[in-house]
Amino acid sequence: MKKGIFVALAALALTVFAVPDANAWWHRGPDLDLRIAGSNFITSSGEDGRPTPLGQVLTSLQSGIVKGAGGGVFSAQTIIELVGPDDRCTPLFGADLSTTIVVTQYDGSVLSLVTGPGSFYCTDGSVFFVDFGGTVAGGEGRYDGATGTWEGTAESRPSARVTGTLSVDLD
DSSP states (O other): OHHHHHHHHHHHHHHHHHSOOHHHHHOOSOSEEEEEEEEEEEOOBOTTSOBOOTTSSEEEEEEEEEESTTOEEEEEEEEEOOOEEOTTTTTSEEEEEEEEEEEEETTSOEEEEEEOTTOEEEESSSOEEEEEEEEEEEEEGGGTTOOEEEEEEEEEOTTSEEEEEEEEEEO
16 A cells, blocks of 8 residues: 555656646647738828828728637727838838737727837838737736737738738737
């Protein structure tokens, strides 16, 4: 009987010390893979009240639906910088951008994302191609106190349609 107990304790000890960090073996990718689809509207305007022409510094709002991780809706505010030659976009033109994205899931949980340095867009004059990423700025509900990083791509067309994908790694 004592021998069996010692064998069981030894096996338990090996299991505890031999299992790698839980985060290392089960974490095989982003925690959230989201697909977004919606609309894009230029909100900044010139002195005459007309929308700021494409290619100039402008502010736009995006909103739409979210597929993945419980679904829901998203809203975003994006500021794009003055377009010009950009090595990241050759042969297209481009510039930096900054975005704040808020995802509200059907259960009421909210996740806030902000862009970091290196986020940019490229354009052929009518279609905008966005490559962006940054940090998780917090949340509510199941995302209460959330931190982490995210990256994504998006495309905005002249018809005001915006589509994209976001991958979020929560800490």
